[in-house]
Amino acid sequence: MNHTAVELDPRAISAWTADRMVFVELTDGRQIGFPAARFRLLATASDDALAEVELCLNGAALRWETLDEDVTVRGIVEGRFQLPLPMPLAA
Secondary structure, X not given: OOHHHHHOOOOEEEEEEEOXXXXXXXXXXXXXXXXXXXXXXXXXXXXXXXXXXXXXXXOOEEEEOOOOEEEEHHHHHOOOOOOOOOOOOOO
16 A cells, blocks of 8 residues: 555545635644635635535545535645635725
8 A cells, every 4th residue: 555645645624614714624633724715616605605615525625515616625735726815905
């Protein structure tokens, strides 16, 4: 068995949202988050729809059933997003 491949495959044990951010807790104890605005469907989702995040594929992906959106945990960890970071509003 190739243990390196298993170690490089990040998995989530929980996922939640707060203030238009999506957070995941990984099996190695890290917690990471990203703005919902980094994905097209999540950016326009209501707060209620965004909060319906579930883990699927044994923690390898996040799923929003009502939005029909899937995001891989590996992609999140590697920083692969559909959209650039939103620019802050001018003061």
